[in-house]
Amino acid sequence: MSLAQQYVRPEISALSAYHVADASGLLKLDAMENPFPLPPELQQALAERLAHVALNRYPDPHGGGLKERLREAFDIPAEAALILGNGSDELITLVCQALARQGAVLLAAEPSFVMYRMNAVFSQLRYVGVSLREDFSLDLEAMLAAIAEHAPAVVFLAYPNNPTGPRYARAEVEAILAAAPGLVVVDEAYAAFADDSFMNLAGQHPKLLVMRTVSKLGLAGIRLGYAAGPADWIAELDKVRPPYNINVLSQAACHVALEHLAVFETQAAILRQERGRLAAALATMPGVTVFPSEANFVLARVPDAPRSFAALKAGGILIKSLHGGHPLLNHCLRFTVGTPAENDRVLAALPNCL
Numbered sequence: 001m002s003l004a005q006q007y008v009r010p011e012i013s014a015l016s017a018y019h020v021a022d023a024s025g026l027l028k029l030d031a032m033e034n035p036f037p038l039p040p041e042l043q044q045a046l047a048e049r050l051a052h053v054a055l056n057r058y059p060d061p062h063g064g065g066l067k068e069r070l071r072e073a074f075d076i077p078a079e080a081a082l083i084l085g086n087g088s089d090e091l092i093t094l095v096c097q098a099l100a101r102q103g104a105v106l107l108a109a110e111p112s113f114v115m116y117r118m119n120a121v122f123s124q125l126r127y128v129g130v131s132l133r134e135d136f137s138l139d140l141e142a143m144l145a146a147i148a149e150h151a152p153a154v155v156f157l158a159y160p161n162n163p164t165g166p167r168y169a170r171a172e173v174e175a176i177l178a179a180a181p182g183l184v185v186v187d188e189a190y191a192a193f194a195d196d197s198f199m200n201l202a203g204q205h206p207k208l209l210v211m212r213t214v215s216k217l218g219l220a221g222i223r224l225g226y227a228a229g230p231a232d233w234i235a236e237l238d239k240v241r242p243p244y245n246i247n248v249l250s251q252a253a254c255h256v257a258l259e260h261l262a263v264f265e266t267q268a269a270i271l272r273q274e275r276g277r278l279a280a281a282l283a284t285m286p287g288v289t290v291f292p293s294e295a296n297f298v299l300a301r302v303p304d305a306p307r308s309f310a311a312l313k314a315g316g317i318l319i320k321s322l323h324g325g326h327p328l329l330n331h332c333l334r335f336t337v338g339t340p341a342e343n344d345r346v347l348a349a350l351p352n353c354l
Contacts, residue, residue: 011121018118026318027345029336032162032190032297034218036267036339046256053248061243064251070226073258074191074212080203081234086245088189088213088225089115092156095185095209096123097240099153107152109138111163111326113187116156128152132328136164136291136299140172144179153182160194163322163334165293167194177207183233185209190295192217192268193275202228209233216296218264219257222250271296275337281347282335287354298335302354305331311353317346 005013021030029035038046067082076082085091092115096106100123108116110129120127130146133139147155155176160167177184184207186198191212202210209229214222224246227234257264279298283290287303302308305323312319319336322329335346 015118015121018114021318023318026313026316027338027342028318029338029342029346030318030320030334031220032216032295032336033220034216034264034267034271034296035336035342036218036270038218039263042256042260042263045260046253049252049256050249053252055248057248059244059246059248059251063246064248064255066224066246066251066254067226069255069258073261074199076199076228077201077203080210080228081231083227083234083237083241084246085225085227085241087215087223088187088211088227090245091211091225091227091237092116092119092185093122094237094240095154095183096120096125098237099123099183100125101153104153105150106154106156107143107146107150108156109143109158109161111322111329112156112158113162113189114325125153126150132161132164134328136161136166136328138168138172140175143172143176147176147179147181151181155180155182155184156187157184158187158189159196159198160190160294162189162295163297163299163320163325163329163332165291165295165297165299167196167294170196170198173198177205180207183207183209185211185227187211189213190216192264193272193296194294199228203230206230214254214257218267219254222253224250224254268296270340271337274340274343278335278337278343278347282350285351285354296337298337299332300335301330301332303331304354305333308333308350308353312346312349315349315353317349319346 063084096119104125105128106120106125107128109132117127128146128150130143191197199210201208209227211227213225279290282288282300289301291299305321309321320334322332322334
């Protein structure tokens with residue numbers, strides 16, 4: 001046992017770090033990123049704005065007007081208070097830190113975003129996972145039974161779900177909101193590609209926190225997440241937020257992007273269309289099962305996921321293999337939706353990789 005392992009909490013030592021694959025020299029379709037670069041006019045606007053950022057000063061701890069800009073851009077209700085995070089990852093951390101009383105429970109459907117479970121471990125919350133059905137739909141009866149049994153301090157629901165793709169029925173989420181004794185975080189990281197949102201209830205429902213990120217919209221590199229909810233919840237979460245968590249470059253870049261929001265909305269529309277084309281083409285391939293998606297990726301089960309993943313990678317294409325991550329994900333591959341040309345390349349390569 002190393003010196004570090006003697007002092008680090010054993011449950012931390014037992015974890016594996018979040019793995020990010022090296023995509024050098026590969027077509028990168030593994031991380032649900034927007035594949036489109038900034039257009040030249042937006043590059044110029046960004047360069048001019050960033051040139052005047054005061055790098056010698058600490059950032060505005062209140063976000064430098066970003067909350068107001070986000071509220072206007074995404075129709076966030078006036079009743080909702082806002083908190084900003086260094087990506088939605090930090091917001092998950094803040095929720096867990098604030099709620100980590102002894103014996104408190106974090107409950108989530110699974111498979112879902114792995115950082116829910118990892119943050120439960122980090123903050124010493126007791127994690128309870130409730131399995132989805134085989135088609136990745138929500139097992140509402142099991143969720144409600146788990147809520148009744150464990151009285152969770154917080155329930156996390158990805159809407160739509162990552163890594164599977166489907167969006168749960170709105171009525172199912174409403175039932176969980178009604179049953180949960182504590183906070184319910186509806187994670188809408190993929191809101192730009194989904195057909196429904198709970199943002200209209202933010203600030204009105206006393207237990208609802210709607211969490212989003214600008215990453216999937218096309219700004220993954222600036223690491224900006226935001227959450228909207230009742231003022232009393234936001235005030236408590238703000239107590240554990242680092243005072244300068246959103247750096248000056250991210251603040252300025254997000255302002256520029258939101259001033260040109262139509263660019264990203266057009267890109268999202270293209271990706272939604274491409275998602276349908278990619279899913280339809282995958283479904284015609286022998287032995288491939290495609291699952292519904294309202295995100296910017298498509299999940300498919302193939303005959304031999306390790307073989308297909310390796311063959312695609314050997315051909316210069318990096319996707320995400322979920323095989324082995326959860327029993328329901330056996331032989332599943334996740335394809336981030338790329339540009340039309342990138343999707344063509346995947347579809348041309350895959351039949352020889354099955």
